[in-house]
Amino acid sequence: MAPVISTRLDTSSSDYAEARESMLTQLAEIDAEHAKALAGGGERYVERHRARGGLLARERIELLLDTGSPFLELSPLAAWGSDFHVGASVVTGVGVVSGVECVVVANDPTVRGGSSNPWTLRKSARAAEIAEANRMPLISLVESGGADLPTQKEIFVPGGRTFRDLTRLSAAGVPTIALVFGNSTAGGAYIPGMSDHVVMVRDRSKVFLGGPPLVRAATGEDSDDESLGGARMHAEVSGLADHLAEDEHDALRIGRRIVARLNHRRPAASRRPAGSAPEPLHPAEELLGVMPPDLRVPVDPREVIARIVDGSAFDEFKPSYGRGLVTGWADLHGYPVGILANDHGVLFSAEAHKAAQFIQLANRADTPLVFLHNTTGYMVGREYEQGGIIKHGAMMINAVSNSTVPHFSVLIGASYGAGHYGMCGRAYDPRFLFAWPSARSAVMGPRQLAEVLSIVARQSAARRGEPFDEDQDVALREMVERQIEAESLPLFLSGRVYDDGVIDPRDTRTVLGLCLSFAHNAPVTGTDRFGVFRM
Structure with missing residues (x-):
């Protein structure tokens, strides 16, 4: 038997009470920011999406996962402190689908139509890294208007990584599945295009490199959504869709069946026998x-x-x-x-x-x-x-x-x-x-960093033979400490x-x-x- 750790933590002390209260305060701050991600684009856009018959991103995930199984959401605070919505218009995480642990990436169509901004790309790329390193199938729940065009200069180059990641996962034998619920246009069309398995929803999914207005401007050709990139066309004509679902629930059902048929097997794990993992002795x-x-x-x-x-x-x-x-x-x-x-x-x-x-x-x-x-x-x-x-x-x-x-x-x-x-x-x-x-x-603690900058400035003034402004130094140190504390x-x-x-x-x-x-x-x-x- 391994030695058991005996605790010396005094839960009745004032120090413990102060630490606990501080942690609870910080947790409340985190929860308040997380609530912004959970709220999506806000009540107005949530209701508009529901009126169109659409499920929300987290509702889709819940229906996709095995009943009662856990979902570990990843990077829920992505884009915090930026000009973009907390959560970066995408939900990522790991959950169990048909008994298989899978990485899930779900666009949130209530936030700017699910369009991708720089933080969306970073968050999605991290999810793909996790799928590759841990050899877990990657399921994309797609409904996105593509790139957030005002930020194209920041997303055009790294955006190509999304497609590269999908092909590399497939090449490595990690299954990729795309369930398309709505628009998947422009660059977003390559998500189903580069996935191993594709499901589209009749009369809802629209997948094309350029929509009717762009096609008309580029070629003079008039076309409608369905003939250009509708689910039925892709299932019957182009062959991009492997399965044609009747509605969103049917698409999720088909997605679960695809995972069940992957024959995805874990290597023999070195885990102790089930039921032999006792809880810690301390709460x-x-x-x-x-x-x-x-x-x-x-x-x-x-x-x-x-x-x-x-x-x-x-x-x-x-x-x-x-x-x-x-x-x-x-x-x-x-x-x-x-x-x-x-x-x-x-x-x-x-x-x-x-x-x-x-x-x-x-x-x-x-x-x-x-x-x-x-x-x-x-x-x-x-x-x-x-x-x-x-x-x-x-x-x-x-x-x-x-x-x-x-x-x-x-x-x-x-x-x-x-x-x-x-x-x-x-x-x-x-x-x-x-x-x-x-x-x-x-890089270092706020106080140490501010002190280093102060010493450097003081030495620089001495070399130049100039007087050192002590009041300005105090103000600068305080400003630097506040900045580094905020950034850490x-x-x-x-x-x-x-x-x-x-x-x-x-x-x-x-x-x-x-x-x-x-x-x-x-x-x-x-x-x-x-x-x-x-x-």
Whole structure:
């Protein structure tokens, strides 16, 4: 039996109460923004869509999925802080269809007709990445007017990636399915054109490169929607439609039957027998009070681990060495995992050595890795530079970069600088990356960044022999701190699709369990091939 983590969290303390209240406040802010995405284009456009007999994007998803099965929505806050609607006019996520875990991408026709803006493309591309890495079928629920034309300069070039992704998925043996409910025009016509299976709805679906007005302007030819690109024409004449559905419900029924006939099989998973995954000994509710409002206050990550792993059991690796990084083995919903979690914020050479060895061991054992971020980065200073902190940090980053087992990152606190990289940040392609509302991520902390700029400005003035304006320096530092604090918030980062969503800490175990299941649709295989370690 693995040792069980004993908790030292005092849930009756004032510090815990303050942390809990702060987390609940942040969660309320996140929920308010998420509600904007759920509302679509607003009551007026929702009612107009219903009057046409259309289902909403999330209603289509619900009817597509197996009854009672979970749906993990991804990037719901995409486009937050931009000129576009929160959610970026598309819903993406992973759910179970006919017993198969599938990635779903559904246009929201109530938001600017479901047209694609730069954030739509980024969000959809991320969904395609997840489908490819985890070898899950990709289902597109299409109803889109194509590109948001005023932003064409930003979407024309990256927009082509959508079509490339579909063909690459198909080439890799990952099934792609398009259910077309309404317009799929211009570039959007290539979504069904490049999908393996296509379903269109009689008298509703319209798929053409150019609609009647454009055709008339370009060629002088007069045509109507049906003869140019209607569902019946594509089913009977062009052959673009593989199935002709009578209505939306019928299209979703056909889509489910297509998935059922894919013969899609998961490789043998290393999950423990069903029913053998005990719940943590400590309640998830207590995770609300783990992270203090001031992230400079050290937090023992074992308190988080104890509330997300099976039976709170954890075999810690090198507990007395590199104490700033907690590493060890556990099971999560029956899946074996290795965990790396920051302890006191700063990573020293010992922590980097420990991480690199642990990552190698996980690869040797074909064991997925979970990274719990709370680090300000690698240690700086003359002593540490002379001690080789650069090459030791590079060793950890080397190991993370070349590791081939699935990685899952959760930003629970600070995630700054190269520490973000070493802990498998977004640039290092974790299978999934989520953030708690308490997370902060940037090049460095706001106060440190403002201080660096102040020192540089002070030195520059001294070199020029000019007086230094102290009042202006104070104002500049305050402005920089406010800017960096705003740009390091989860809402800001999630709006740019730098994570896959901001989650309630209480849902961490469930979210990671789902992601582990998704990852096991592909072989989980480690490697012994790493770059040259600068010892």
